[in-house]
Amino acid sequence: MTTEHAPTVPPTVRGRRTREAIVDAAAGLMEARGIGATGVGDVLRVSGTGKSQLYHYFRGKRDLVLAVIDRQLEKVLAAQPALGEPSGEGPGDEVRAWAASIYELHRDGGGPFACPLGVLSGQVDDDPAWREHQAAAFAQWERRIAALLVRGQRDGGGVDPSRDAGEMAVAVLAAVQGGLMLARVHRDLHVLALALDAAVDHVRPRSV
Amino acid sequence: MTTEHAPTVPPTVRGRRTREAIVDAAAGLMEARGIGATGVGDVLRVSGTGKSQLYHYFRGKRDLVLAVIDRQLEKVLAAQPALGEPSGEGPGDEVRAWAASIYELHRDGGGPFACPLGVLSGQVDDDPAWREHQAAAFAQWERRIAALLVRGQRDGGGVDPSRDAGEMAVAVLAAVQGGLMLARVHRDLHVLALALDAAVDHVRPRSV
Numbered sequence: 001m002t003t004e005h006a007p008t009v010p011p012t013v014r015g016r017r018t019r020e021a022i023v024d025a026a027a028g029l030m031e032a033r034g035i036g037a038t039g040v041g042d043v044l045r046v047s048g049t050g051k052s053q054l055y056h057y058f059r060g061k062r063d064l065v066l067a068v069i070d071r072q073l074e075k076v077l078a079a080q081p082a083l084g085e086p087s088g089e090g091p092g093d094e095v096r097a098w099a100a101s102i103y104e105l106h107r108d109g110g111g112p113f114a115c116p117l118g119v120l121s122g123q124v125d126d127d128p129a130w131r132e133h134q135a136a137a138f139a140q141w142e143r144r145i146a147a148l149l150v151r152g153q154r155d156g157g158g159v160d161p162s163r164d165a166g167e168m169a170v171a172v173l174a175a176v177q178g179g180l181m182l183a184r185v186h187r188d189l190h191v192l193a194l195a196l197d198a199a200v201d202h203v204r205p206r207s208v
Numbered sequence: 209m210t211t212e213h214a215p216t217v218p219p220t221v222r223g224r225r226t227r228e229a230i231v232d233a234a235a236g237l238m239e240a241r242g243i244g245a246t247g248v249g250d251v252l253r254v255s256g257t258g259k260s261q262l263y264h265y266f267r268g269k270r271d272l273v274l275a276v277i278d279r280q281l282e283k284v285l286a287a288q289p290a291l292g293e294p295s296g297e298g299p300g301d302e303v304r305a306w307a308a309s310i311y312e313l314h315r316d317g318g319g320p321f322a323c324p325l326g327v328l329s330g331q332v333d334d335d336p337a338w339r340e341h342q343a344a345a346f347a348q349w350e351r352r353i354a355a356l357l358v359r360g361q362r363d364g365g366g367v368d369p370s371r372d373a374g375e376m377a378v379a380v381l382a383a384v385q386g387g388l389m390l391a392r393v394h395r396d397l398h399v400l401a402l403a404l405d406a407a408v409d410h411v412r413p414r415s416v
Contacts, residue, residue, distance in 0.1 A: 034331075037244055119330050121389050122322060123242075135393050170390065170399055171406035175379070178386025178403075181329050182378065185343050191378055195386075198379035202406045207415030 010057065019057045021047045027068045031116060035065055035123040035130075065124070066133050072116040073137040079105055083144040093158050094148055095203055099196040102176065103189070112183035112192050115176075117141070138173070145169035149203055160205040168203050175199035218265065227265045229255045235276045239324060243273055243331040243338075273332075274341050280324040281345040287313055291352040301366050302356055303411055307404040310384065311397070320391035320400050323384075325349070346381070353377035357411055368413040376411050383407035 010016045025047035029038040040061050044054060058064045077083060082098035106112045117137055124130035146169035152159030160168075179195020218224045233255035237246040248269050252262060266272045285291060290306035314320045325345055332338035354377035360367030367373075387403020 034242060034244060036242060114330060118389065121393050122327050122330065124393075131393070131395075135395070138390060138393050167402055171383070171387075171402045174386035174390050174399070174403035175383055175406065176386065177389050178382035178384065179379075181326065181385050181389070182346060182382050185329050185332075185339070185346050187339075187343070191382070194375050194379045195382035198383065198406070198410045202409060 018049055018053055022049055022054055022057065023064070023067045023071050026064050027071045027116075030065070030068055030123075031072075031114075031119055035120065036126070040064070062127065062129065065127070065130050069117070069120065069124075069130070069133045069137050072120065073140060075116050076141060077144065080144075083141075083148055093152075095152050095157065095159060096200050098148060099200050103193055103196055106180075106183075106192060107189055112180060112187070112189055114184055115180045118177045118180060142166070142169045142173055145172055152203070158205075159203045162205070163203075171202055172199045175202070226257055226261055230257055230262055230265065231272070231275045231279050234272050235279045235324075238273070238276055238331075239280075239322075239327055243328065244334070248272070270335060270337065273335070273338050277325070277328065277332075277338070277341045277345050280328065281348060283324050284349060285352065288352075291349075291356055301360075303360050303365065303367060304408050306356060307408050311401055311404055314388075314391075314400060315397055320388060320395070320397055322392055323388050326385045326388060350374070350377045350381055353380055360411070366413075367411045370413070371411075379410055380407045383410070 010019050022043060026038065026043045029042055029046060038061075040054065043064065044051060047054075058067065080098065080101065082094060082101055117134070120134060124134040143166075146165040149159050149165040149168055149172075151157060153161040153165060159165075175195045175198055179192045179199075182195070183189060183192035218227050230251060234246065234251045237250055237254060246269075248262065251272065252259060255262075266275065288306065288309065290302060290309055325342075328342060332342040351374075354373045357367050357373040357376055357380075359365060361369040361373060368376075383403045383406055387400045387407075390403070391397060391400035
C-alpha cells in the first residue's frame with residue numbers, strides 16, 4: 001500500500017494510535033453513510049480527536065479517503081489469511097479453502113455483509129485520485145488471488161495451468177464482489193455460496 | 209413489476225408523461241448523487257413539475273424510490289432484448305449472444321457504465337421497503353436469465369441440463385454485477401469481458 005498521500009508517518013506509538021483512531025472513525029462513517037455524507041467534523045467527533053491532530057496527519061478529507069481505502073484493503077486481506085504466504089503443507093485445494101473461508105466469515109458473523117472495499121466503489125468517482133487509489137487497492141487484491149492461483153497451477157492444486165492466472169483472478173474477484181452484493185440485496189447467504197462455487201469452478205481445468 | 213406503491217396510475221397521456229418526467233428526474237439524480245443526497249425539492253427542480261403534481265402521484269420520497277427501482281429494472285430489461293421472448297430461430301447459443309450484447313452495449317456507448325439497478329444496492333438498506341423492492345427487482349432479472357438458461361437446456365443451446373437454472377442464473381447475475389463494478393473501478397472493458405466469459409463458461413455442461 002502506498003502512503004505517499006500521508007504527509008507524515010507518526011514516529012511515536014501515541015501518534016500512530018491517534019492516526020489510526022482518525023482513520024477507523026472515517027472508515028466506519030464512510031462505510032455506513034457514504035463518503036459524500038461524511039465530513040471532517042463528523043470524523044473529529046467520532047474519533048474524539050482535535051482538529052490540529054487531524055490536520056497534522058491529513059491535509060483534509062481528500063487525504064482521509066485515500067487512507068480509508070488503504071484501511072479497507074488491510075481489513076479485507078487480514079480477513080483472508082489464505083491469500084498470504086503459502087502454508088507449505090504441499091499441494092491441495094487452496095482455492096476451494098479460500099472460498100470456503102469467505103463463506104464461513106459471513107455465515108459465522110451473521111452476514112452477508114457488504115465488502116468493506118467494494119461498498120466504496122460507486123462513491124470514489126467524485127475524485128480521480130480516489131478512483132485511482134481504489135483501483136490500485138483492487139489490483140493488489142487481484143494480485144494476491146493470482147498468486148494463490150499460480151500456486152494451484154504448480155502444485156496440482158486443481159487450477160488450470162493453461163490459462164492466465166491474472167485474468168482468472170479478475171473473474172474470481174468479480175464473482176466474489178457480485179456474490180456479496182446480490183447476497184446482501186437478498187439477505188441470503190446461499191447466493192454468496194453459489195457465486196463462490198462458480199468462482200472455484202471457473203479456475204478448474206476444462207476437460208476437452 | 210408491482211405498482212401497489214403508486215397511489216394512482218395516471219389515466220391520461222399528459223398525466224403519464226408528468227409521472228414519467230418525475231421518475232426519470234429522480235432516477236437520474238439518485239443514480240448520480242445517491243438516494244440519500246436526493247431530496248424531493250431536487251426532483252421538482254430537475255423535472256420542472258410542481259409540488260402538487262408530485263404529491264398527486266407519490267406520497268413522498270419513500271414512494272419515489274420504489275418507482276425509481278421499477279424504472280431502473282425497466283431500463284435494464286429493455287437494454288437486454290435477448291432476455292425477452294425466444295427468437296424462435298431454433299437452437300443456438302443464446303446465452304453467449306446475450307453476454308456479448310451486454311459487452312457491446314458498454315463498448316459502443318463508451319462504458320463501462322455502472323448498472324442502473326446495481327448502483328442503488330448499497331443505498332437501499334436505509335428502508336426495508338426499498339431493500340425488499342430492490343430484491344424483488346433483482347429476482348425478476350434472475351427469473352429472466354433462468355428462462356434463457358432453461359431454453360438453452362432444452363434446445364441444445366449449450367447449457368448444462370443437469371443443474372438448476374435458477375441457481376445458475378444467480379451466479380450468472382453475480383458475475384455480471386461484479387464484472388460491471390470492477391470494470392468501472394478499473395475503467396477497463398476487458399474486466400467486463402472476463403467476467404462475462406466466466407458467466408457463460410459456468411453454465412456449460414461439465415465433462416466428467
